[in-house]
Amino acid sequence: MAGSNPNAKPMNLxxxxxxxxxxxxxxxxxxxxxxxxxxxxxxxxMLDVLNEDLLRGGQDPVxxxxxxxxxxxxxxxxxxxxxxxxxxxxxxxxxxHMRKFSDGxxxxxxxxxxxxxxxxxxxxxxxxxxxxxxxxxxxVSVNTGGAPDGxxxxxxxxxxxxxxxxxxxIGCGACVAACKNASAMLFVSAKVSQLSLLxxxxxxxxxxxxxxxxxxxxxxxxxxxNIGSCAAECPVGISLENIAILNREFLAxxxxxxxxx
Amino acid sequence: MSWITKTLTSxxxxxxxxxxxxxxxxxxxxVHLIGNLQLFKHDQGxxxxxxxxxxxxxxxxxxxxxxLVLGFGFHIFEALVLTRRNKAARGAQGYVxxxxxxxxxxxxxxxxxxxxxxxxxxxxxxxxxxxxxxFAGDLPKMGGADPLTSDYDNLYMAVVSxxxxxxxxxxxxxxxxxxxxxxxxxxxxxxxxxxLNHRKYTPLIKYVGYIFAVVVxxxxxxxxxxxxxxxxxxxxxxxxxxxxxxTVASAF
Numbered sequence: 066m067a068g069s070n071p072n073a074k075p076m077n078l079x080x081x082x083x084x085x086x087x088x089x090x091x092x093x094x095x096x097x098x099x100x101x102x103x104x105x106x107x108x109x110x111m112l113d114v115l116n117e118d119l120l121r122g123g124q125d126p127v128x129x130x131x132x133x134x135x136x137x138x139x140x141x142x143x144x145x146x147x148x149x150x151x152x153x154x155x156x157x158x159x160x161x162h163m164r165k166f167s168d169g170x171x172x173x174x175x176x177x178x179x180x181x182x183x184x185x186x187x188x189x190x191x192x193x194x195x196x197x198x199x200x201x202x203x204x205v206s207v208n209t210g211g212a213p214d215g216x217x218x219x220x221x222x223x224x225x226x227x228x229x230x231x232x233x234x235i236g237c238g239a240c241v242a243a244c245k246n247a248s249a250m251l252f253v254s255a256k257v258s259q260l261s262l263l264x265x266x267x268x269x270x271x272x273x274x275x276x277x278x279x280x281x282x283x284x285x286x287x288x289x290x291n292i293g294s295c296a297a298e299c300p301v302g303i304s305l306e307n308i309a310i311l312n313r314e315f316l317a318x319x320x321x322x323x324x325x326x
Numbered sequence: 327m328s329w330i331t332k333t334l335t336s337x338x339x340x341x342x343x344x345x346x347x348x349x350x351x352x353x354x355x356x357v358h359l360i361g362n363l364q365l366f367k368h369d370q371g372x373x374x375x376x377x378x379x380x381x382x383x384x385x386x387x388x389x390x391x392x393x394l395v396l397g398f399g400f401h402i403f404e405a406l407v408l409t410r411r412n413k414a415a416r417g418a419q420g421y422v423x424x425x426x427x428x429x430x431x432x433x434x435x436x437x438x439x440x441x442x443x444x445x446x447x448x449x450x451x452x453x454x455x456x457x458x459x460x461f462a463g464d465l466p467k468m469g470g471a472d473p474l475t476s477d478y479d480n481l482y483m484a485v486v487s488x489x490x491x492x493x494x495x496x497x498x499x500x501x502x503x504x505x506x507x508x509x510x511x512x513x514x515x516x517x518x519x520x521x522l523n524h525r526k527y528t529p530l531i532k533y534v535g536y537i538f539a540v541v542v543x544x545x546x547x548x549x550x551x552x553x554x555x556x557x558x559x560x561x562x563x564x565x566x567x568x569x570x571x572x573t574v575a576s577a578f
Contacts, residue, residue, distance in 0.1 A: 081422070094422055147425030173423040180417035245426065245435050246412035250337075278338055287415030288337035288408050290437060291515040297429035306523050312338055313521030319333040326329065 075101040076168040080115065082127055083175045085184050088191075092184065094173070104164035108151065109134060109141060111163055112174075129188040136160040136300065139235030142242070143188055144175040149239035149298040157237065157300045177242035181249070181284045192238050194284040195252060199236075201280035202273035203256045205265045218264050231259035233301040240295035240303070246287030251295040253281050254311035255303045261314050271318035278315055337411070340404050345519035347401040348512050352538070354394055355509075359545045366552070368575050371482025371561065372475065375468050379478045382459060402445065409438050433507040434515075440508040447501030454488055455481065486561035489553035498550040506543030513538050 077100045085092030099115050106114070109131050116126035132140035141158040145151035151161045166172065176184050181194045234255035241249050257274050260266030266273070289308055296305045333339045361381070364374040381387050426435060433440070458465055465479040488494050513535030517523070522531070556567035563575060 083422070092419070144421060144424075147421065147423040148428060152428075175421055175423070178417055178419060178421055180415050243426070243429060245416070245430075247415040247417065248337075248412070278336060282337050285415055286337075287412035288341055289519075290341075290408075290412070290434070291511070291518045292430045292434040294426055294430040305518065306525070306528075309518050309521045309523030312342070312519055315336075315338045316342065316521065319329070319339075324329070326332075 073104040073164070074168065075103055076163065076166065076170075078102055078111075078166065078169070079171040081171065081173040082115075082188070083184075084127070084187055085176075086125075087186055088183055092187075102163050104162065106163045107134065107159055108143070108145070108161040108163065109159050127188060128186040130190070131159060134159040137235060139237035142177050142190060142192070142237055142239070144177060144242055146173055149177075149243040150237075150300055154297075155300055155302055157235075160300075177238050179238075179241045179247035179286070181247065181286050182238060182241065190238075192236075194286070195236050195238065195249070197284065198249065198253060198277055198280045199256065202269065202276040203260070204269070205260060206268045207265070220263065224262050228259050228262040231255045231262070231303065231307055234259075234299075234303050235301060237300060239298050239300060241286065243294040243298040244287065244289075245292055245294065246290055248289045248295070249281050249284070249286035250289040250308050250311060251299065251303055251305075253277050254307035257314055258307045258310040261310070270314070271322040272324065274311065274314040274318045275322060275324060278311075337408075340408055341519045343400055344404045344408065345516040347397045347404070349516040349520075350393075350397045351401060352509070352513060352516075354397070355542050359542060362546070362549060365482070365485060365549055366575070368563070371468075371480060371486075372470075374482045374485075375478050375480055376475060378459065378481045379475075382479075398448075402441075405438065405441055431511065434511045437508060437511055440504045443504040444501055444508060447497060447504075450497065451501075454494075455484065458484060482561065485549075486553055486557065487559070489550045490559060492554070495550040495554045499547050502543040502547035505546070506539045509539035509542060510536060 077098070080097045080099060081094045082097060083092055084095045097115055097119075099111065099118065102111050102114060109129070112127060112129060119126045130140045130142050132138045134141075136157040136159060139157070141150075143150065143158045145158065145161070150156055150158045151165070153161055153165055174188060176182075176188045177190045177192075182190045182192055184190050232255075234252060236252060238252070240251035241247050244251075257277060260273060261270050291305070291308075293305055296303060327335070334343065361377055362374075364377055365371075367373045459479055459481055465481060465484055468475055468478045468480045470476050489498075514528075514532045517528075517531050552571075553561065556564055556571060558564055563571060
């Protein structure tokens, strides 16, 4: 297979892949071998090659989540060699390239593990718990009618930058997968701090954090113990400072909101 | 449930209780360490025994003591509840391959194990000193010419004799190493949980925490080691003790 780098030598790899027919079934690791993998392929393209081989052999292909393959949608979610999105820092699985591996390597590929992320099939997991947390409060109210002027509300550059940093969260779930406690607090904190930093988010500021944390607990995610695995594995570099902001926002909302429930 | 109990039993609420009790227990460690430094004073335990008598009988201290009991109680209780919750959240099926050592510190991931070692130590420690001083009443009296202090318990001699038992010294040192690692993560973690994270102050909090962990654990560990290695059965410094210890002792 021709890559863009003429010196790149094709690789042969051993894959230990988690196979599980459906949500109820017991899964297991199955060993596969792939040949002539170009170092220029992405990790997902390497799995495409595996699946073509499996289909040619009349076997069930490996199910895995993917969509944009550009590192922005947050669909791909593989636990590769014991790390969320594999060994490279600040990268989603789709942007991880096979040049990060060597010929003859054995690669273990597992789905995200968390009680709140049930495995649908093989490597594909159900992350709808994240959607329900966002539905609980990850939105802002806007006026209908004429479009407001773009710079009508003054926002300091420093604040808008920090809000933007938090807004880069793609909701992939790498934080939950890496966390010893399967805590979703980095994800929730990214959304809460993004919206609480900006004036547009102030309308629902208190109810947002109360409802999102309540939903997070209801979904059964763990509680953060400030280990920091989440931030280290986050493909977009969401920092632990956001979790401190979440805790602050939560405490302030609980102490001052009119919500007695 | 009222909004208060709902807040305090939520994931963040329980973390906040962990942080508040943890930092409160840090303040206790400081007081306990400073008080215990009197063990090093060369007065056959007079200062230490007077201090112990004060701590055991003063009504204000006895009241604050209940705060300490609650502090430990809630810290341990919340740790158990959160650990159970977090284990359940992780799910029954673990990873076949998990390289968490590449993304986090060992101490941060093993606070429960470190805390359990400290708890075992705490039970032995309380039984050996606190229980005997407060409830058992089997400690020898100080004696001596001073009528004010002659009927004080001689806790100093209980400390000296305990610190000549090798396995007891070993337990102490192991527990203090665990405490050091526990504080290494716990100190900064407490501030983070309370939302006290700021790019100006967090680096400072982190390094103060590291220094705190080392100074406190080394300070406590130095006591059993000193008595075991450098003193006789009466707590008097042996002649073969390093010269600097004699220099320090004579300075007081």
